Amino acid sequence: MSVLILGGGIIGLSIAYQLARLGKSCTLIEAGIPGQEASAAAGGMIGPQMEAHEPGPLLELGLLSRKLWPTFVAQLEKDAQMPVELRRFGAIRVALEPSQAKELEQTAQWQKAQGLRLELLDTHEARALEPALSPGVLKALHFPEDLQVDSPALLRALLAATLNLGVTIQRKKAQAIVERQGRVIGAMVEGQQLEAEHVVVAMGAWSSLLQGLPLPAQSIYPYRGQMVEVEGPRPLFRHFIMATGAYAIPRTDGRVTLGSTMENVGFNKSNTPQGLGHILSMAQNYCPQLGTATFLRCFAGLRPATTDTLPLLSKTPQGLVLATGHFRNGIALAPITAQLVAELVCGKTPSFDLRPFCHTRFANTPT
Helix, strand or coil: CEEEEECCCHHHHHHHHHHHHCCCEEEEECCCCCCCCHHHHCCCEECHHHHCCCCCHHHHHHHHHHHHHHHHHHHHHHHHCCCCCEECCCEEEEECCHHHHHHHHHHHHHHHHCCCCCEEEEHHHHHHHCCCCCCCCCEEEEECCCEEECHHHHHHHHHHHHHHCCCEEECCCEEEEEEECCEEEEEEECCEEEECCEEEECCHHHHHHCECCCCCCCCEEEEEEEEEEEECCCCCCCCEEEECCEEEEECCCCEEEEECCCECCCCCCCCCHHHHHHHHHHHHHHCHHHHHCEEEEEEEEEEEEECCCCCEEEECCCCEEEEECCHHHCCCCHHHHHHHHHHHHCCCCCCCCCHHHCHHHCCCCCC
């Protein structure tokens, strides 16, 4: 069974890895260096609880993926023969204003009603857990089961593992879906028609540029996120920290990744003084010590957004598999996406209800 995977970010690589482990013959098409677009700029948060603002299918999918992460990493390390840093210290969401504190209280209430683990902390309790937090933190939520991963290490391991398992990678640009007699049979790749039994679209923000995609225009679009990396003399945090509009992700060597902006500016990955100023200003609000850290670099990535912020996970009647539009959750949802796509490719009933993520939810979409 041959599978053509269009897109080599975290989602495409994870799908190729999963299918290759099942013995499928896979070819992955990626115009750039695999894993070096939005995935490389990702912070590596696996925080379905911390990111959630309400119950729903996205939270349920995220919780299931979080459960898969330890096994996913353990197997990946064996297949890649290199380490992947999965940190299990949890996450903390902080409130710096009374309205934000009220929102945290409401989040604690509904998540506890869902049977999820978390702790609502006052200022002293939050600073006892993370002393570098500002005294201006009014309240905090501690999510002990959320995780974080070193994104560059993860992507290096995924690329190595897929190659070790025999996946073919072509550094070329996918241009269009090819159909014959009402069935998807392959794709046009730089003027050459490549045929396969199954075609998977995992091109992230670039999915919208693929001709023949059965979606209305602008269903998927790029959303820029600017990031800053700084370094202190010692690690400031163990948990990753989220404030309204900002976050800090610690690394074991003292580096801290700060993010992020949310900008609908098309395919523009530039850093701007305004964006970087916002990130650095917010960082000092919840952790004053970040203001004296050493600036290392700034960078940006293009998240694949959808008009309703939910990913696309479905199979069309023509046999095309869609696995794109993960927005802020590409890293977090990689293991469950790979598992579900493998089930779709192998003709199995998906182990999770994919109806909320089906392409037919968009108006004027062919069924």
